[in-house]
Amino acid sequence: MIYQGKQKIWSDYQKEIPDDHYFYVRSCIRQNLFPASEKTFLDITRNKLGKDFFETEHHTTCGGIAYHCDAIPQETSMTIIARQFALMHKYGYENYVCSCITSFGLYTETLETWHEFPELEAKIADNLWKTCKLEFAKPKYLAHASDIIYKFRNLIAAQAKYKLINKKTGQPLKVVEHIGCHYGKMFPSKSVGGAEYPYVLAGMIEAWGGEVIDYPERRHCCGYGFRQYHVRSNRGYSLSNTHKKFESMEPYKPDMIITNCPGCPYFLDRWQYVISELEGKTYGENGHGIPVFTYEEVAGLVMGYNPWDLGLQMHQVGPEPVLDKMGIPYNPEDKYKGPYGKDIGRPELPSCGCL
Amino acid sequence: MKNIVVIGGGPSGLEASANLHKMGYNVILVEKSPALGGHLAKWDRLFPQGIPAKDVLEGMISNINGVKYFLNANVQSINALGKSYNVILDNGITVLADAVLFATGFDLFKAEKKEEYGYGIYERVITNADLENWFRTKEDSRVANNPKRIGFVHCVGSRDEKAGNRYCSKVCCATAVKQACEIKQEFPDAEVFCFYMDLRMFGRGYEDLYLSAQKEYGVRFIRGRVSEVAENINKELVVKAEDTLSGKPIKVTLDLLVLMAGMQNCSAGAKVAGQIGVAGMETDGFFETKDTIYSLQQSNKPGVFFAGACTGPKTLPDSLHEARAAALAIHNYLQEGEKR
Numbered sequence: 001m002i003y004q005g006k007q008k009i010w011s012d013y014q015k016e017i018p019d020d021h022y023f024y025v026r027s028c029i030r031q032n033l034f035p036a037s038e039k040t041f042l043d044i045t046r047n048k049l050g051k052d053f054f055e056t057e058h059h060t061t062c063g064g065i066a067y068h069c070d071a072i073p074q075e076t077s078m079t080i081i082a083r084q085f086a087l088m089h090k091y092g093y094e095n096y097v098c099s100c101i102t103s104f105g106l107y108t109e110t111l112e113t114w115h116e117f118p119e120l121e122a123k124i125a126d127n128l129w130k131t132c133k134l135e136f137a138k139p140k141y142l143a144h145a146s147d148i149i150y151k152f153r154n155l156i157a158a159q160a161k162y163k164l165i166n167k168k169t170g171q172p173l174k175v176v177e178h179i180g181c182h183y184g185k186m187f188p189s190k191s192v193g194g195a196e197y198p199y200v201l202a203g204m205i206e207a208w209g210g211e212v213i214d215y216p217e218r219r220h221c222c223g224y225g226f227r228q229y230h231v232r233s234n235r236g237y238s239l240s241n242t243h244k245k246f247e248s249m250e251p252y253k254p255d256m257i258i259t260n261c262p263g264c265p266y267f268l269d270r271w272q273y274v275i276s277e278l279e280g281k282t283y284g285e286n287g288h289g290i291p292v293f294t295y296e297e298v299a300g301l302v303m304g305y306n307p308w309d310l311g312l313q314m315h316q317v318g319p320e321p322v323l324d325k326m327g328i329p330y331n332p333e334d335k336y337k338g339p340y341g342k343d344i345g346r347p348e349l350p351s352c353g354c355l
Numbered sequence: 356m357k358n359i360v361v362i363g364g365g366p367s368g369l370e371a372s373a374n375l376h377k378m379g380y381n382v383i384l385v386e387k388s389p390a391l392g393g394h395l396a397k398w399d400r401l402f403p404q405g406i407p408a409k410d411v412l413e414g415m416i417s418n419i420n421g422v423k424y425f426l427n428a429n430v431q432s433i434n435a436l437g438k439s440y441n442v443i444l445d446n447g448i449t450v451l452a453d454a455v456l457f458a459t460g461f462d463l464f465k466a467e468k469k470e471e472y473g474y475g476i477y478e479r480v481i482t483n484a485d486l487e488n489w490f491r492t493k494e495d496s497r498v499a500n501n502p503k504r505i506g507f508v509h510c511v512g513s514r515d516e517k518a519g520n521r522y523c524s525k526v527c528c529a530t531a532v533k534q535a536c537e538i539k540q541e542f543p544d545a546e547v548f549c550f551y552m553d554l555r556m557f558g559r560g561y562e563d564l565y566l567s568a569q570k571e572y573g574v575r576f577i578r579g580r581v582s583e584v585a586e587n588i589n590k591e592l593v594v595k596a597e598d599t600l601s602g603k604p605i606k607v608t609l610d611l612l613v614l615m616a617g618m619q620n621c622s623a624g625a626k627v628a629g630q631i632g633v634a635g636m637e638t639d640g641f642f643e644t645k646d647t648i649y650s651l652q653q654s655n656k657p658g659v660f661f662a663g664a665c666t667g668p669k670t671l672p673d674s675l676h677e678a679r680a681a682a683l684a685i686h687n688y689l690q691e692g693e694k695r
Contacts, residue, residue, distance in 0.1 A: 001586055005467070005475035196470040196583075216585040216593040251588040 001214055006197050013184075013194035017151045018141050023093035024055040025084060027100035028065070030294075033266045036311035037296040038099050041145055044299055048159060049152055054091060059084055064102040068226045075124065081110050082128040082136055089137030096139035097148055101261040104144040105182025108190050111138060142190070144183060146260035146295050150192055150200045153207040161304035164210030166255075167327035172211040173255040176290075177201035178245075178268065180261025181221055201258050204295060208302050217248035223271060224263030242271040246283045246290075253285075256322045257292040268292045269316045289317035301328060308334050316347055356381045357689050360442045360452040362430060362627060365393020366415060366671055367663025368458035370678035371685075373418035375456075378686050383450050384424035385442075387623060391416055391424065393460050399490035401671060402533040403560035411671075430627045438692065440631065440658060453692075454658045454685045457633070457642065458678065459624025461664040464512025464520065464616040472508065472614055473584040479592055479609075480584060482511075482616045483527070486534055490541075502545055502610035505538055506594055507531045508581050509551040513617030513668075522639045524617030525668040528555045531615045532568045538613075539572040547574045548607065550581050550596050558670060577605070584612060618668040633659055641667045652681040653688075660685055 022045075026038050045051045062084065063077035088096050098104050114121035125136035149156070164173045179198045184191030193199025196219070202212045221228075223242035228234045245268070259265040272289040276282050284290040292315065293301075300310045307328060312319040313335045323330055338344045357380050361368045364386030372382045390396055391412075398408040431445045433455070440452045466474040466482050474480045479497055481489075489495040509531050513524035528551065535547050549568075554576070556562045568574040579597035587593050592609045620640045628634070628642065633654050636643045642665050645653040652660050662681035663674040 002476055002478060008467070008475065009470060194470065197476065214586065216587050218585065219583060 006199075009197050010193045010199040013188060013191060013199070015143075015147070015190060015192060016141065017143055017147050017192075018095045019051075019151075021052045021093060022054070022095045022097045022143070022148070023088035023091060023139075024053045024145075025059050025062075025096070025098045025100075025103065026055070027098075027103065027262045028061045029266075030099055030262045033262065033314075034294050034297065034311055035314060036300075036309060037294040038145075040296045040300045040305065040310055041099070041149070044156070044296070044303065045148065045152070048303065049155055053097070054093060056087060056091060059087055062098070062100070062103040062106055064100070064106045065226060065230070067106060068102065069230055075120075075127065077106065078110050078113075078120075078124045079127040079131065081107060082124050083132050083134060085137050085139055086128060086132070086134035088139060089135060094140040095143070096141070097143045097145055099145045099262075101144060101180030101182045102263075104142070105180075105186055107142055108187045111142065112187065114138070144200075144260070146183075146200050147192060149295055149299055150203050153204045156299055156303060157207045160208065160302045162302055162326045162328050164205060164208045164298075164302070164326065166325045168325070172209055173322070173325060174213050174252060175205045175210040176213050176215070176218075176249050176252075176254045176257040177205060178218075178222060178257060178259045178261075178264050180259070180264055181225070183260060201260055201295060204298070205258065208298070213249065213252045213254050215249045215252055217245045220245055220248075222259070222261070222264035222267045224261075224267045229263075229267070238267065239271055239274060242267055243275055246272070246275065249290075250283050254290055255325060256298075257290055258295055258298050259292065260295050265292045265294050273316045284317070285321060288321055291315065291317050291319045291322045293319070293322075301326065304328075306330070308337070313344070357453040358383065358450055359454045359456065359685060360385065360440070360450055361456045361458055363393065363458035363460055363621075363624065363663075363665075364388075364391040364424060364426070365458065365460045365663065365674075366395050366412075367460065367665075367674045367678040367681075368393075368456070369415040369419055370675050371456055371458055371662050371682045372422045372424070373415070374679055374682035375685060376419065376422045378682065380685075380689075382422045383442075383448075383452075384419070384422050385428050385430060385444060386424060386426050387429050389427050391419075391426070394463075394484075395671065397484060397491070398487050400533070400537065402529040403558065403564045405533070405537075429623070433627060433630050435631060435656075438658065452658075453689060454660060455631075456660045456662060456681055456685060457624060457628055457654075457665050458662045458681075459621040459627070459665045461618040461668065462621050464518070464524075464619055466511055466614045466616045468518060469511055469515075469614070471583045472511065472581065472612070473586070473592075474614055477584060477586045477592060478590065479586075480612045480614065482614050483530055483534065484616065486538070486613050490534075490537060498611060500610070502542060504546045504548075504607065504609045505535075505542070505611045505613070506548045506550060506581075506592075506607065506609045507535055507613045507615060509549065509554075509615050510580075511614040511616050512619070513615075514552060520617060520619065520639070522668070523555060525555070526670050527615040527617055528553075529558065529561050529564065529670075531613075532556070532561075532565050532574070534613065535574045536564070536568050536572045539574065545610075547572070548609075549574060549576045551576060551578060552580060558672075579605075618664055620665060624665055628659075631656060631659065639667070641665065650684075652677060652684040658688065660688075 063080040066072040067077040188195040228238040269292040489498040662678040
């Protein structure tokens with residue numbers, strides 16, 4: 001691999017990411033799957049970096065899952081999105097940042113569609129007024145939350161207590177970066193680094209001391225894909241996609257995986273359990289799986305957050321091997337305690353004894 | 356004596372210059388690079404018979420005996436002055452030209468723009484020009500490493516709206532088949548695959564070349580586009596494509612992948628032409644001819660003519676025909692001017 005070739009492409013795909021004052025919109029599913037990621041994002045941006053990130057309880061889903069499953073028509077999802085943008089405007093913001101990759105893709109698609117078809121934009125503005133009595137507005141800048149952490153990656157590195165470096169060997173951790181399909185594949189120019197060699201997570205990994213792995217199935221879907229998983233009869237296809245990725249990354253012996261999508265970390269994490277049950281095979285060290293993280297979790301680890309405050313006990317594949325390599329202290333006794341010391345239960349281990 | 360400035364010292368420029376010189380005109384040939392020959396000078400052998408490019412070029416250069424030419428020279432400015440054109444070169448030479456011939460040729464499509472193919476990212480991805488250079492010099496470690504499985508991707512930057520080039524580059528099919536046979540001659544044990552959309556083997560002897568590639572060399576032709584290229588831990592290339600004849604996606608591991616980069620109008624030539632209002636067409640970027648049937652060598656400006664690939668992708672014989680036609684068109688134009 002010729003690193004300079006990638007740098008050339010990265011330089012072609014740099015987007016403007018404003019420094020401050022954002023209207024923040026959460027994901028529908030991330031709080032269930034990775035409960036502390038969004039909280040950590042807001043804590044880092046607001047309290048560690050001193051930025052203004054506003055959120056309101058009045059925002060809703062973007063409608064993305066229903067849209068991509070053909071459950072609602074495009075105009076309905078566009079009107080939902082217009083309401084989100086109108087809330088941003090109502091609270092005095094013009095920079096919009098969303099936590100979800102599917103939302104980011106759909107917002108981008110919607111803004112581009114309105115740009116190409118102004119008559120449709122006018123119709124949606126009319127729908128918005130008739131249904132919500134809100135004033136139509138569009139964001140001046142649209143960012144995904146991983147764009148923000150990418151933008152502040154060096155500021156985070158400056159405050160880092162730990163690095164993506166194996167403390168015992170001094171070697172950088174080998175990190176697989178997995179980008180959500182809806183981040184840059186539809187509109188490469190709206191991403192950091194483009195569709196083929198995205199830099200948004202690679203930039204974080206480099207800034208925090210790790211080494212990025214480029215493996216043959218890097219671009220492949222995680223296996224979620226709405227019509228794969230949400231259609232029950234297609235779930236075997238979902239699993240086979242994930243299996244293909246792990247088989248492809250296995251020779252590189254990755255220490256960890258970082259993702260920037262709601263579904264990807266979940267499926268890359270949970271399907272490892274299923275693969276181990278079905279085939280008795282795991283892909284990490286010592287019969288363990290490969291720990292999978294969100295970028296907010298990794299930023300939190302680097303900055304010295306307590307791993308259990310980051311919600312890492314909710315992962316199927318335990319994060320301990322990575323914590324040990326980075327030299328992050330943790331109390332195993334606290335792992336399965338909730339916020340008030342309540343036992344939250346333990347994941348079932350696969351019958352093969354893996355993970 | 357009438358002055359004619361020929362811009363571009365590739366095959367078209369050389370052939371037109373030789374003919375105009377024989378007609379008794381004062382020809383000034385301007386070439387921006389250090390040597391004459393254009394892309395031909397970098398090529399090894401020519402389809403369909405495999406004639407050495409060097410021999411053909413040497414013949415052309417020997418024909419321009421008596422033509423004034425300047426190497427490493429660029430047209431700094433050009434502007435109309437009555438019926439003539441004032442051409443100022445960056446070497447300090449100024450010519451008042453009675454006619455100007457654009458024989459500025461083509462640029463190869465920059466293969467790195469097709470990011471999914473990994474040119475400039477993965478070490479064993481090369482272009483048709485890189486391979487031709489290796490045939491000629493045997494100096495390229497990417498090729499020399501005894502490849503066992505080799506792929507050719509047709510239509511890289513041609514017939515591709517996403518790349519901005521909707522047109523067919525015309526010569527890539529025959530070049531790919533020629534190179535596939537040649538690489539089999541170099542590495543007889545290698546498996547060779549050609550990924551194509553359509554095979555446009557229109558010229559005399561081209562179809563025979565295609566049949567020979569299959570029968571004699573065992574080249575495997577797969578009808579379908581390559582979707583992505585990646586590198587595995589052994590630095591081999593993992594290539595995904597679709598076989599549209601069997602209706603299945605395929606994945607092959609290769610040691611070398613050759614991208615058949617297509618033609619685009621020469622950007623340097625277009626910049627010069629723009630100074631006198633001669634522009635590329637919106638549809639394909641190549642210069643607009645006076646019409647599309649009868650006056651292919653004439654521009655919409657009096658005294659400005661075209662030859663070769665600056666008006667669209669062409670084979671070498673086609674470019675040479677155009678060069679001779681351009682010489683005749685210029686001669687007729689100047690003769691008519693005398694009568695007026």
